[in-house]
Structures are given as structure tokens and as C-alpha cells.
Amino acid sequence: MDFEHARAPRLTLDRAGGGAAMRPLRALSIRQPWAWAIVALGKDIENRKWRTHHRGRTLIHAGKGLKSQDLEDFLGLAEAEPAIMARLTAAGGLPMDHLREQCGGIVGAVEIRDCVTHSDSPWFVGRFGFVLANAEPLPFRPCPGQLGFFTPADGSMPAPAPRPAIEPEPDLFSHPRHA
Template identity: 35%
Template sequence: MRCLTIRQPWATLVALGEKNYETRSWRTTYRGELAIHAGLKIDKAACRREPFQSILAKHGYTEENLPTGVIIATGKLKECHEITGLNSVAQWIGENERAIGDYTEGRFAWELENVRPLVHHVPAKGRLGFWEYPLSEEEEHF
């Protein structure tokens, strides 16, 4: 399965359905199934800022209990939007989404859909960019 490593707390926000766009500096033509991997690093300063802190707390998370080094969700990469200015994205993102993503002009907003958190996280070593996770027969339920 194709995977994407995302730093915490952003990975958990995606898994919880609180973040529907992952912003990146690069465009992708890939569309389809995607596993979300929580990287090993946690941006603790972000976890202490609003709206991050309130959103995480609503789901029982703090910087201390965020999962790391595991695949935490699956979903689909639906579309990749080029950001041409904040006005270009204001029509399709909400206030919280704008506050927890980097919508700087020239970046790309990857639209995610049907994201479902995994009941059992899958340990995996993340990588930059897309990477493949080989599914065993037991993990076909992803």
C-alpha cells in the first residue's frame, strides 16, 4: 500500500478527520488509496497552540500520547490543488483547516477523503515522499 509519513500532530489530525488537506511543497499526480504514517517527531510547540491543543484534547490527545512510528489511518488522495494565494483556498477550507495547514502561495493542498483511523496501529519506518508498505495477508483489512 502506498504510504505518506506526516509529522505529529498533523498525522493524528488527519486520522481523526479534523484535517482534510495535507499541504506539501510538491505536486503529485497520484490519486487513490493511501495509508497515513505518523512520523517519529512531534512538534510539541504546535501541540500547545490553538486550535491544535483544543482539537487534540477533544479526542483525548496531548503531545504526550500521540502515536509515532506507526501507520494510523487509511484513506484516499482525491485531488492536488495548487495554492495561488489565500483567497484561492478560502472558498474550500474552513477556519480550523486554514490554521493547521501551510497555505502559502506556491504550495499544494492534497485533498484527502474517506480517511478512517486504524483500530490497531501498524509499526513501520517512515520515509520522505511516498513509500510502499508491503501488506501481509493479516493486514489486508487496511
């Protein structure tokens, strides 16, 4: 799919400071194959050594490069967890060419719902887990990444779709009441 025809990332309300201004979604860099696992296998936890208070829709940025240690860790987890292996098998295995091509850019979006210190999810390992839901793949878009949450550079994301005009609600108190 040509990226020019893809939909723009969703925007969210930024109510900081009392105003209601639109701002672009934040992104989080995640190494491959873990970023792919979020959008393709339903990975519902992103493991981190640090806590976050960030909640809401977030872009998934696949970090630069594909490291053999990440592949080994992923396959080791899949072998140890039957539920993950079943999803990987249903997906046809690791799409190595796809993973190599989709490094260093935005690959999807997901909702971060919570940050937990333990979970029954087979994906949870480590100190903190960001609880993920409603993941969706997006057409790959090259974009430099950063540590932690970041706002992608203006030139790396398409412009937001124009907002539809909202008709004002009728003023219910301006019309006389009928007895």
C-alpha cells in the same frame, strides 16, 4: 485492539504496463499531531511544498517523534480557525499520550483526491494541498518511514486478506434463443 486481529490494508489495482496486478497501498509520512488530525478531526488537506499526481487510497504514516514546534503550530491554527477549535474541543483536546505512542508507524488510511494550489479549507496553508477524503484510523503498526510516497516494507504490514473466488458470468450467447 490486537493488531493480529485487525483487518489488512486495502489493496489497489496497478494498471501500469497494461496489466492488472494487485499491489500494496503506498504510504505518506505525516508528523504528529497532523496525522492524528486526519484520522480523528477530519483534516481534509495535507500541506506540502511539492505537487503530486498520486490519487487513491493511501496509508498514513506518523513520523518519528513529536516535536513541540508541530504542537505549537497545530494549536495556533486551532486558535485562529473556529471550525478546527470546535472539532478539537469535541475530541476532548490533544491526546498527548496517544500522540507520543503513535509515532513511527501506520496510523490510518485516507483517499487522496486531488492536489490544489488554493482551497477554502481551514487546514490549507502553503503552496500545495493534497485533498483528503474518507479517512479511517487503523491499529498502530510500527513501520519505518521515508520522504514522499513509499511502499511499507513487507514485514511491517499484515498480509492481504485472501481474495474471494469470482464466479464467471454465464455466456449469454451459448444458449439458444427462444422465439
